[in-house]
Amino acid sequence: MKRNVWLEKWKYPFILLFGIGISNVGGWIYFIALNLIVYDMTQSALAVSILYLIRPLSTLASNLWAGSLIDRTNKRSLMAILDVARAGLIVLLPLNSSIWYIYVLVFFIQMAGSVFGPASGTYITMLIPPDQRPRFNSLNALIGSGAFLIGPAIAGLLFLAGSPVMAIYINAAAMFLSGLITLLMPNLEKGVFAQKGGARLEWSVIRADWGTVLRFYRSHIYITAVCLLFGAIMMVMASAVDSLEAVFALTVLGLTESSYGMLVSVSGAGIIAGALVNTLVAGRVPSAALIGLGVLGVSGGYLLYATSSAFGMAAAGFFILAFFIAFANAGFATFYQNNIPVGMMGRFGSMNGFIEAILIMLTTIVLGLWAEWGSLQVAVIAGVIVMALLSLVLGGLLWRKVIIVQKVSGTGISVQQGAAYTTIETRRESGPEQ
Structure with missing residues (x-):
């Protein structure tokens, strides 16, 4: 009886952790493959270093309005959409050999990631009761640690079997699978935002939201x-x-x-x-x-x-x-x-x-x-x-x-x-x- 209660209690947290694990491993494969692709194209360390500047730049471009969107949108749906969108953009990466083409796509991929982070954090808080949060967060940290080791190892095997491009496509598949797993999670805000009229990203709303955070x-x-x-x-x-x-x-x-x-x-x-x-x-x-x-x-x-x-x-x-x-x-x-x-x-x-x-x-x-x-x-x-x-x-x-x-x-x-x-x-x- 206790075992059934425990399994019921941890059913969705474990599904969520599984999706997070797939996404983390795929992220490491993507990170290593992208660096190699850019270096092979340019033979320039500077060109690779620009990839590291794109992340904070994309955060600056998205985070002033992203919070207003997240707090007025169904988090589960938003997370699934962002995963699928990132998967689609990642698939497009190897289709053009222009370095600026890659930079632009990476910028939008990182923008989606900047929105996904706070959205997933909010959904996790809504899903996980306070008494389960310490255990869930420790398991999440363990999964992230495992991905740090497993991701590069898988990337290395993929490079031996094929090429960095194959690794990119594998990551796109992992991201898409993560989006599908998200849809298996409970819809905690079903109908909530439909009643409120959905998200309105007007300048006056965004400015008022900044004031709310500052207060x-x-x-x-x-x-x-x-x-x-x-x-x-x-x-x-x-x-x-x-x-x-x-x-x-x-x-x-x-x-x-x-x-x-x-x-x-x-x-x-x-x-x-x-x-x-x-x-x-x-x-x-x-x-x-x-x-x-x-x-x-x-x-x-x-x-x-x-x-x-x-x-x-x-x-x-x-x-x-x-x-x-x-x-x-x-x-x-x-x-x-x-x-x-x-x-x-x-x-x-x-x-x-x-x-x-x-x-x-x-x-x-x-x-x-x-x-x-x-x-x-x-x-x-x-x-x-x-x-x-x-x-x-x-x-x-x-x-x-x-x-x-x-x-x-x-x-x-x-x-x-x-x-x-x-x-x-x-x-x-x-x-x-x-």
């Missing part, structure tokens, strides 16, 4: 600070430092390409180990503790890597930072789901993504110019120090909140009740859904 920022400073600081650490600074990773390993550390490949393998082992441990502690450790431990561990690993002078230290740094990524991501996902109102989650996430995209471009340019005109190692160390300082600020902020909650629980209110109260107050103070 939420001001009235929920703690939640906003945690979200923006986490993004600054795990997205902005990590992306800027990672953009110099390969050059740093080959020039400063003096590693060969095969040694650098071993470093990547070490990080893969760290990700898997961290994700496995995280699944064991899911639900037993508060999300604030997971976030604080995760960002401090990631920053510590980056600092060890940036100050290393030999392969051993660099490998230890890679393993440590990779190990703690799962804790940080799973903890933050639970925190986000429990504290951001579902009715404005699309707008809030899109605005955060817009801010992060601007900061990613600025910090990547600054560190790149510093490395080009000054010292590469000093540029990397400076970026990592900023990351570590932000991690200390975020860790202190979270620890202070944990102490307050413990004091509240000592007066007769449990930690769970306090979290629920925070969520209820968040929904009430944010006003009616727009």
